[in-house]
Amino acid sequence: KNQVEQSPQSLIILEGKNCTLQCNYTVSPFSNLRWYKQDTGRGPVSLTIMTFSENTKSNGRYTATLDADTKQSSLHITASQLSDSASYICVVSEKYGNKLVFGAGTILRVKS
Amino acid sequence: DAGITQSPRYKITETGRQVTLMCHQTWSHSYMFWYRQDLGHGLRLIYYSAAADITDKGEVPDGYVVSRSKTENFPLTLESATRSQTSVYFCASRGRNSGNTIYFGEGSWLTVV
Numbered sequence: 001k002n003q004v005e006q007s008p009q010s011l012i013i014l015e016g017k018n019c020t021l022q023c024n025y026t027v028s029p030f031s032n033l034r035w036y037k038q039d040t041g042r043g044p045v046s047l048t049i050m051t052f053s054e055n056t057k058s059n060g061r062y063t064a065t066l067d068a069d070t071k072q073s074s075l076h077i078t079a080s081q082l083s084d085s086a087s088y089i090c091v092v093s094e095k096y097g098n099k100l101v102f103g104a105g106t107i108l109r110v111k112s
Numbered sequence: 113d114a115g116i117t118q119s120p121r122y123k124i125t126e127t128g129r130q131v132t133l134m135c136h137q138t139w140s141h142s143y144m145f146w147y148r149q150d151l152g153h154g155l156r157l158i159y160y161s162a163a164a165d166i167t168d169k170g171e172v173p174d175g176y177v178v179s180r181s182k183t184e185n186f187p188l189t190l191e192s193a194t195r196s197q198t199s200v201y202f203c204a205s206r207g208r209n210s211g212n213t214i215y216f217g218e219g220s221w222l223t224v225v
Contacts, residue, residue, distance in 0.1 A: 102154030
């Protein structure tokens with residue numbers, strides 16, 4: 001069964017610090033991998049999307065990496081801000097068909 | 113740019129009642145989706161639609177009905193609500209040429225008592 005596992009489940013960091021969220025997946029073959037940010041009480045919003053041939057993609061202070069060989073991705077947040085407090089969801093798209101496999105998310109809390 | 117909107121945002125209903133959650137998008141996206149999000153689970157696909165009058169089951173379709181008579185609307189109906197259907201429901205859409213980006217609505221919080 002295709003799965004997406006995220007770690008840690010939750011994380012608390014101080015404002016200004018960096019952090020890295022992990023995503024391991026078994027989806028194969030896959031088309032692309034996305035990271036979404038979901039603020040409390042809101043819908044998920046796309047941060048990055050990477051195809052299997054891409055290793056890294058940045059969106060401001062967010063940098064996603066992908067290792068298709070080990071089936072791992074990470075999301076690095078630089079100089080965290082209070083507004084980064086949210087759930088971060090890793091989503092892997094199967095190559096054939098429209099199915100997306102969602103991770104359960106990592107809840108990040110940035111405190112001052 | 114209205115985007116994708118859901119209604120109602122919050123709903124409390126009784127077991128056995130029929131409930132319809134509405135979803136409307138202004139982009140003329142071909143694909144529309146309904147997901148439910150529960151604590152400890154990732155988003156799970158209930159139903160999706162590739163175009164008007166074309167719908168298909170997702171991962172957890174039991175107890176739900178959808179229709180897509182118009183491209184912009186994709187209502188989700190719980191025919192006889194059960195407590196296990198208490199959840200947050202997200203509608204989403206994707207265009208054929210939107211680079212695989214899926215846009216989510218703000219969610220509908222449903223409580224079945």
